[in-house]
Amino acid sequence: MSGSLDRRSVLRLAGGTAGAAATSGWLWQAAPAHAAEASSAAREARAALDTAVFGDAGSEDAHGLVATGSTTLNGGLDQPARVLNPLETPGFWGGTLALTMACRPRGRTYVTIKLWGDDFGEEKGRLQLYAEGAQVGHFHLGAVDPLDIAGREPRTPGRFYFHTLPLPPELTEGRESVSLEIRSMGRIYPYGATSERYYYALEVPTRGVYRLYTHAEPYFDLADDEVTGSFADAPVRTEPGPEVLETIATRVANRVRGELNRTSVQGNMDYVNILARAYAMPGSEAHRSPAVPAQIVQSVDDLYRRSLTNPSVIEGNWMGASIAGQFLLQLREDLLSRLDAPLTGDPGVLNNPGFDDGHAHPTGWRTHTWSGSGTTVRDTDVTRDGGTASARITIPSSGVVGLVPHARVPVAQGSHTYTVWVRTENVTGSEGAYLDVLFFDSGGRVVGSENKAHATGGSHDWERVTVTLDTPATAVSVETQVRLRGPGTAWFDDLTLTPPSDSTYTPVIRRDAWAELLLTSREFWRRNRRWYTNQTMIVDLGIYLADRGLELLGSPDAWGEERARAYLYEAVGLTPWLGPENEDGTPTRPMGSSYHQVTRAGLTKELGYVGNYGEVQGWLALIHEVVSVFGGVRDDRLRDQLVKIAKTRAIFHHPALDADGYRTMRLETVIGWRDLVYPGKRDYDQANSWEGQTMQLAALVGDPDLTAYARQAMEDHQHFSLLLDAHLAATSAVVDRNLLSVQRDYEIVTTAPASDARLPMTPGQPDFVFADPENAVVAVKHGDEILYASLYWRARWGVNRLARIHHIDVHGIERSATVWTDVRYVPDGRVAVEPDWVNWEFNVGADAPIPPGGFPPPGETPHQAFAGQELPLAAAPDDVPEQPAGQETPFVGRAAFYRCQYGPYLIAMNTTTSRTYTLATRGFGASTDLVTGDRVGGSAELRVRPGTTVVLRRR
Template structure:
């Protein structure tokens, strides 16, 4: 038998081949499928090459086990095992297990770990594999990940599960044994911006380690006597229940009342939107409250001043990438109520007193206050809607005793400059005696220190109609702000209205008209973000929402700079895959097209393309809800195509929700995270349509889109009693502006879902639903339901630098036993003639040019290990002809994307053609007789099959 083609040789061949040539590339797990190509199938071991049973003295001795900071325990189902303990001195690294196991001298060797699926908790830390003294893979989001990443939820309650990783073939070449090591460590914080925050100390014993295996086939098949456990009987979660909805509703209603009664600006855009939405909801205390429009207007004024003083407000707004677009949403939500206020001066403008006509407020006027020290017990103040000189309200003050006194003053303090200002107010009295009603301006410096007051100007006492009271005052030295006090000394009743402050002639400090001010901040936000659109799909959608809402706000304000609905909505269409994504624009509005002119953010099948399939970050329901609401919900703009596309995206994601048990062992559905590019922990969260995210909640999208299937998914979560647990988790995130906004409509949404009827289908992976094969060739993604057996596979797996021959699979058997694995596969691709050498990084397998983090991430404390895959050359696949040429080592959705994949894993053989214009063939030789799951046709064990462009064949052994 001739020698199989080694991976390094193939990579060298790829780098030297013309960019227009087509190569049949093979991973080390299988040889090239040509007549002359050798194969190791005849020599392949049907089971483990070697098995190390932890906690078993005989097995440990046979494998020369060395254990450091480790205890032997009896674990799940009474099986022997070991745990690794933290160091005596608190630190990141914990105990170690080192042993020697058999390997293949040529071709692939895999390592599989056996773990007990009932254990949970991030305090269990992580388990990292080492081979021949080198770290295998990366800590965070590498193509080869750790042996285990403990999460808050159990992976497979009451059962064992298996996780498989490949060893670099060069590491075992010519050897029959390999030195392996498991090192325990703490967790990592993926978004930390310092090494000290990134690496977490290991604080307790690790997850229990049961067995370690080596094998030469991608699919790990344990010996028959290897205990795996059984799937628990299904049980419905008994609690919590409807009280969670009631509890959430009580909290948001209380917050709505609090926001409506605010007397100072609200600078948190989440809460400002919260108030705008509460204003339209009959169940809230803010419903049609006349104080709300004025409160929102003054708050938008405050945000305007904040933006003027700090340019980073646009960049670091309450929602990153959205800029101040949410301010546009708030304007549109109360467009009719805010319209009369647009040509007023911005509160905070030089010489502008907030709410000078007392038109805004509830029992008391907004932007005015009467402190406890400023009134006697018999004095009172209120906003009077029965008496007014102009408009619909005035300030009413009264006292009943001869020594009665009250002062009401304006907030915030008003900006003033140097010179002589005129201060005035209209006053009406009824039965006033004593000193009477008067005004008194007070002056303050920039630090808020009082530097001048006691400038009283009195109105006539007794009873009289409106009288104008004023005085002219020079601004004291050092004064930059004034606070106008309206007072009553002695018994009687007085009303104040139409407070005035007139700047000296020729003053350089001109007040700003609200319409112009708001337009400026929306325009600044729109112009910055159109030139800085991020690439990842979730970020692109958020940014497009900001652009769209900012421009709709500009249109409403009548700004000449507004693009109009067609262009503004075009950015949203790009972000959700209804039009090619053209990326950031230059200052003149020309798209930069960083990925060419034909790249779509969402595949034709409806899955987001964050390079490849993303689990958590691909659950876009929260942002799709806001896209729908922004376009169709506000003012009812009709866009049937957009609505239908959003429904399509949600249904495509529904395929990636699978039956599992929750953290307490009850029946649930989880979203698939094991094959997710941007998922750093497993399993995914319990979710039927949406989990406990900051920016959304279950039931919301079903309520908005009103599609029968989406409503059915939501009703399924209610039937399983899981929605209440998810909502409880959302409640437990805390009463922040962000969470309260998303939970505001929960009572209405719950009522809609539970009261709806119709023939929608449950989630596709639900037991008893029909078998299917879902394939997304643009994402290299496959999902299979075969009876109660489920397979997820990402064939295009974290290949951000170049072709890596790796696939990620997650198989759940009908018996509930889970296997996850990173395996070699065969690929074909169009080379561009270059390659990238894998760096000696152990933390991240990527760079972050937008963050102050070194390439490859931070190095861990202590001696820094070397990467087992370092030095391996990854050939670059050719990008589309119109895409800019990126340098090797620059993350790209094209560099590692193959045109054809052939992945064999256990009973499955997947052949995927991602090309648009070329048919491929593949052989079933070495796989055995099978059935085509798409057509039902029987396939022999030595057949040659064709795969059309943009299609996938999935075979399962018979």
């Protein structure tokens, strides 16, 4: 195809070429005029058009620099630079740098910034590029990133790195120069639900800005005198060491102990989850403790009651109320025996009236001291009539001490009898041991006075103490307290509340309540399934657990384990994902009947490669645990798929340095379409995350390669540091839950059989090319050089012809770039017009409190440089329901064929299953096919078959 085309124009071809039908669309650049280039000429073409050196007076003057709120410094490797400072009264916007630079009057112009890799800290904010007064790209997850997003860790310690952005050709057409501006701004919090929570003021200087370049090729050759730094042989971390395990063990033990002795209902189910897991762990204080099933029952009962008036209990959590199903799987025998009792908090039902449930303290009761001092404990040595415990109160000299139930019991009008059994030893006080009954009105105020029933003083065996009381007219609840006044010891057991014979109480049976809770949860979430893969896993795991719970409860609404597991098959890509269901269970198939959540190669599938949110090992571990460990179901097909996903993720862990300059591996996030944190986390077998931490999946599934990856972290002495990071991350139920299994996982990983595998990108490992046409992503290891490329890059609304590159050369110099590509696609005949938004490049839905395109920034809102560009829509499969133009789907922006040239690499990818395309190498030069090893001439034409990828590297 000849002739220069507009960035997003569409050409309809009258005849097919290279297997493309007449309806194919092209977004194709003109080929170079000459078939081959001399080496010197090629390098000249790849040189910078212009270079501005900040902090150098001559260069700044030559580019007409106007600096506002900026100071100069000698920074990394003593190189000159500028920082942009906060305003005198800090706000979101800070200092600016405006200058004029050379550009290409026809065709493409790129802008690259040079930054020092040791600068870090989110408080340093962001750098945003403007060209001819318009903003280039978006603040958050746009196809074109900001110039810089300061991260929590150093990007490339000891080295400079280079970040490249494309300019819209319309801005530079016919121009020899272009006005550019770098504006500093504060950090943003992407999940902020208000503008005030989203935008933060810039309060400290930004990273140093060293150089700005303009160039015509996506990759430009650095000048011979360019100072870059180097990636020297990194030392191995030496600390922390095994003491971290003890630190975590102490933390977890304290959390478990605190929850065991809780005297009120735990409403946070993650804390209850800690107890449920610790219940099965020998050596844990909670192991087989009767406090655990009692607290689970109380908490799930409370969850049910809250769900009746607050839909967010189920609808606000992607797993709904399915945790109750998990508890039933984990403690089925202990919980099933409690299911046919009335619900905790039902009228006339006392909670733990025999003090049998609990640990050191009876569950559901709290100690109260009115005067003096004394102790209360759950006593398992003194019991009555076959019980397992009683409550013991001891006062050494004087005072009033008692036990008060954590919740009052609803009570009706009429005459009720309140009873407790009391045993005493050396009780000599004026009132001794007694039962105290108090009534409360709807406002929580005491009605009337105390109603005491005393036991005999001195020392005696069990004595029945009882009182019959008429419920006061304004009372709605009652509290039964047991107290001791004066010295001695008293034991209390077997409280009862007997309603009148004509009582109309209709208690709710726990089995029925839990079944209603789980059915409501399952039915809501099967109708509201999510389509991003990690979210699908969460929701479908909740559906599975809810149904398993229904099955154990004996509900006629339960589907059965095999049908419930089918949802997990969809979530992990074993079967097509069929989407939300109608009321009658019919799937809506929003992606058709053949869409899989995981590619054949093993990557989660959304709108291209997913970095942080694609690191789903924590959810894979939970799926395996729920199905096989808790549920006792052996499913080798499911297990093998989980392992496959984890091993594919390992390709996207690359060598790097940690914040202290030690050798490590990091998660690839630069090309992740939902990522904005660079660099990625330290990551070997599994990254620390909200849902898990290193070693969990490896320990659970026992795969030798995953075990080897986990041990690689130990060989690099990063393992204990990662665990310490997890420990220091936050004080929360989720973190404590994840840390609970650390000691067990560590022992398994250090002793289990392991292969000799290493993470594929580890230095010294074999060269390879990984290509995934379903996600249009490529990973290449060529000696010590690494290339990651996402060809399908944030193309939410249509084909945008942009790719994202992360390149690490043999010297360790890193480049990230958003670059133009050449594509072919099958059009559906429509276009989406890019709106004039600068914050988000996407809508968030009519029911969200955030306006389309996100919150406008403080002050005057700038205009978007790419606004008005037309994005042609690629055709979706025939069975996919048509969506309006401008709505995100995984089809509208995905091309059929990609051709991307970056530096020494030429990539061609055919994403179709039925078409063949031709790759012409004219203008690229002689190369080697890294997939086949074949030599390729400078003017070759290669057939790229369906579902295949060609990666050429210039010789």
